[in-house]
Amino acid sequence: MKNRHHEVKITSLIYAAVAHLVILISLMSVQKDYFIKISQIFEENHNIAYNTIKAETSYEAGSSEAGTSPQIPEVQNDLMTDLPVIPAPQSEPTIPPPKEIPITDDESEPSQEMKEVKEEITPPVKQRSMNLPKFKGKVKDAATDSTNKETELPGQNGVREKGRKGVGLEEAGGDQATEEAVEEGLQWLASVQDDDGKWDSDGFMNHYLPNDITDNDRYKEGAGRTYSDIGITGLCLLAFTGVGNTHESGKYSGNVALAKQFLLSEQRAEGGFGKTVGWSATMYDHSIAMLALADLYFISKDSELRKPLEKALQYLIAMRNISGGWDYTQYWNKKPEGDRGDLSISCWAIMAISSCRASGINISNDLLKELKTFLIDYTDSSTGEGIYSRKSPRAFDRGPSMVAASSFSRKLLGEKSTSNIQKKQHNKIVKEEPSEKTMNSQPGIWYLYYGSLSMFIDKSEYEEEWKKWNNSCKNVVMKYRCKDGVRKGSFDPVDPFSVHGGRLCSTAMSILCLQVYYRLTPAYIEKSKELSHLWDD
Numbered sequence: 402m403k404n405r406h407h408e409v410k411i412t413s414l415i416y417a418a419v420a421h422l423v424i425l426i427s428l429m430s431v432q433k434d435y436f437i438k439i440s441q442i443f444e445e446n447h448n449i450a451y452n453t454i455k456a457e458t459s460y461e462a463g464s465s466e467a468g469t470s471p472q473i474p475e476v477q478n479d480l481m482t483d484l485p486v487i488p489a490p491q492s493e494p495t496i497p498p499p500k501e502i503p504i505t506d507d508e509s510e511p512s513q514e515m516k517e518v519k520e521e522i523t524p525p526v527k528q529r530s531m532n533l534p535k536f537k538g539k540v541k542d543a544a545t546d547s548t549n550k551e552t553e554l555p556g557q558n559g560v561r562e563k564g565r566k567g568v569g570l571e572e573a574g575g576d577q578a579t580e581e582a583v584e585e586g587l588q589w590l591a592s593v594q595d596d597d598g599k600w601d602s603d604g605f606m607n608h609y610l611p612n613d614i615t616d617n618d619r620y621k622e623g624a625g626r627t628y629s630d631i632g633i634t635g636l637c638l639l640a641f642t643g644v645g646n647t648h649e650s651g652k653y654s655g656n657v658a659l660a661k662q663f664l665l666s667e668q669r670a671e672g673g674f675g676k677t678v679g680w681s682a683t684m685y686d687h688s689i690a691m692l693a694l695a696d697l698y699f700i701s702k703d704s705e706l707r708k709p710l711e712k713a714l715q716y717l718i719a720m721r722n723i724s725g726g727w728d729y730t731q732y733w734n735k736k737p738e739g740d741r742g743d744l745s746i747s748c749w750a751i752m753a754i755s756s757c758r759a760s761g762i763n764i765s766n767d768l769l770k771e772l773k774t775f776l777i778d779y780t781d782s783s784t785g786e787g788i789y790s791r792k793s794p795r796a797f798d799r800g801p802s803m804v805a806a807s808s809f810s811r812k813l814l815g816e817k818s819t820s821n822i823q824k825k826q827h828n829k830i831v832k833e834e835p836s837e838k839t840m841n842s843q844p845g846i847w848y849l850y851y852g853s854l855s856m857f858i859d860k861s862e863y864e865e866e867w868k869k870w871n872n873s874c875k876n877v878v879m880k881y882r883c884k885d886g887v888r889k890g891s892f893d894p895v896d897p898f899s900v901h902g903g904r905l906c907s908t909a910m911s912i913l914c915l916q917v918y919y920r921l922t923p924a925y926i927e928k929s930k931e932l933s934h935l936w937d938d
Contacts, residue, residue: 561645561700561919573918574860574871582882583644586912589890590637591656593905598663600637600905602629609887623894625903628681631667631674633902634660635689636909639696643916647701661697664690665709672709672716673731683729684720688749691717695756699925707762714757717750718768724791725775726750741792744779747772748806748851755813759928773814773935780807785825801833802844805851809858815932818859830855831866835874840881845896846910849874853917858926878911 565580593605601607602625610618625633638660641653648658667676667690674690675682691713698706720727724742727750732738751772758764779788787803789795808826816823830852833839839848853874860867881893894900894907902910913920 561643561922565644565919570918573857574868574875575915575918578879579875579915579918582879583912583915585882585890586892586908586915587641587644587653587890589888590640590905590908590912591653594637594656594659596659598659598661598666599630599634600660602633602903602905603627605905622888623899623904623907625894625899625906626901629686629902629906631664631682632686632689633905633909634663635686635691635693636902636906636913638664638693639689640909640912640916642693642696642700643913643920645700647697647703649701649703657697661694661706664694668709668713669733671719671734672712672714673720673733674713675731682731684727684731684746685729685749687713687717687720687731688727688746688753692749692753692756695753695760695762699756699760702760710757710760710762714754714762714764717753721771725771725778739792741790742775742779743790744787744803744806744810745789745847747775747779748810751810751813755929759925769814769932769935773811776807776811776814780811780822782822785822785829800844800848801829801839802848802851804829804833805848805855809851809855812855812858813929814935815929816936817933818862820936826855827859827863827866831863831870834870835877837877837880840877841895843897845898846878846907846914847896847898849878850910850914850917853914854921857917857921858929874914878914881907881911 565575570576570580590600593600593608595601595604603619604624606614606619606622606624610622638657641651641657641660645651646653646657648654648661651657664674667674667682669676673682674687691710694706694713695710697703698710717727720732720737722728722737722742723740726742726744726747728737728739728741728743729746730737754764754768754772779791780786781788781799785804785807786799787805787807789798789800789803791797804826808823808830811823812818818824818827833848833852835849835852840846852870856863856867856870878892881895883889883891883893888904891904891908892911894902894904896907899907
């Protein structure tokens with residue numbers, strides 16, 4: 402214990418010596434205040450150390466009371482606390498600035514490597530533009546267009562135009578409010594179309610938001626999947642052809658021409674749509690793109706479209722698997738694998754085939770019979786419910802949208818509304834009336850579209866039920882319409898499937914719902930009814 406006291410004294414002397422030495426040096430330095438503070442801290446810690454060791458020594462010797470611990474003072478650890486600020490020296494060594502990296506502006510030509518990287522990771526960016534609508538290419542100005550509006554345009558265009566006017570529109574179930582919504586929707590779609598003709602599912606907002614937008618900004622605007630552009634462009638094109646626009650005539654002819662050009666540029670040699678490397682184009686994309694071009698051919702009769710459609714049709718037929726229908730995957734230069742049929746995808750494929758047939762492209766009777774057999778297999782005969790698939794994923798899923806998809810597809814192939822299955826399906830559709838619940842549930846806008854098409858075909862036989870369904874459908878769809886700001890004319894994505902297509906998909910599909918009054922022309926419906934003989938057996 403005696404040696405411990407000697408250690409304390411020696412330590413105390415060393416601290417004192419150091420402290421006085423520091424003070425002496427500080428008197429000779431311009432940093433006097435700084436060193437005085439240091440010396441004070443040394444002295445304080447010297448005293449604390451001395452008292453600490455002394456307390457420990459007393460405790461070890463048994464000088465403290467039984468059951469109590471000695472009070473050990475807290476040691477100050479932060480030596481830099483409250484130190485005076487050291488002024489900067491009068492002169493500093495010169496440090497050369499870093500080598501300047503040239504920044505390339507938008508007008509300069511980037512290297513080929515940068516081009517490849519940019520194309521891989523960056524969507525095209527547009528400066529914010531508030532000038533809506535922003536039309537593309539050849540556009541007729543309605544204010545200066547002297548064309549007689551009642552004159553029929555090429556193909557079926559004029560029929561659709563007449564269906565939008567006066568008594569005909571009101572009798573079918575439309576009105577001025579639905580037409581205003583359609584027009585504003587088309588204006589918004591025109592304003593966010595890319596220069597190459599596509600509608601960019603997750604990049605459309607680049608046309609009106611600042612360049613430095615974040616992923617969160619995109620999410621708030623309703624971005625869809627990165628690789629949905631072919632199918633989304635097809636849906637948007639359908640919205641324009643639905644009111645009679647072609648690539649040669651109509652207010653939005655420029656937009657239609659660009660969309661047509663984009664889709665044809667994405668057609669592969671064997672007929673499938675989806676040519677850009679990295680795009681995961683599915684049979685949804687192919688079927689919707691084919692349907693859009695078939696509808697354009699239906700109303701324009703442009704012979705330039707016939708060969709691409711025939712190739713697309715051949716590819717579509719080749720992609721049927723042993724289920725008799727279609728699954729998600731597009732196969733390139735080989736036969737489809739597996740036996741999973743998908744009623745939803747097959748519904749769009751059947752729509753595309755029916756539009757080709759209505760346009761005068763030959764469809765074999767054998768194919769039509771096989772498609773009828775597929776629909777029978779994927780419909781529950783006891784309830785009328787459509788079966789989404791018989792294989793995973795979503796094996797044996799049912800629901801309102803599948804009832805409506807089955808019903809409409811069967812009618813396109815000529816099944817009469819008086820059939821036992823159609824009556825069951827009709828009752829189910831009527832019972833599941835459009836509402837906020839259906840819009841916010843899994844069927845969403847898709848159910849409203851399939852249901853409206855099915856109900857419209859037989860509206861003359863179920864007039865009151867059609868009116869009730871249609872009024873509910875209009876009210877629900879219009880509820881999600883944006884009426885001001887940069888989103889004006891678009892429709893908010895609300896159903897669970899909107900994550901795939903986003904705001905572009907919800908807008909196009911909502912417009913299609915509001916165009917049902919004149920999309921299915923009398924000639925189109927009659928062409929389908931010609932196939933009633935398929936169901937005679």
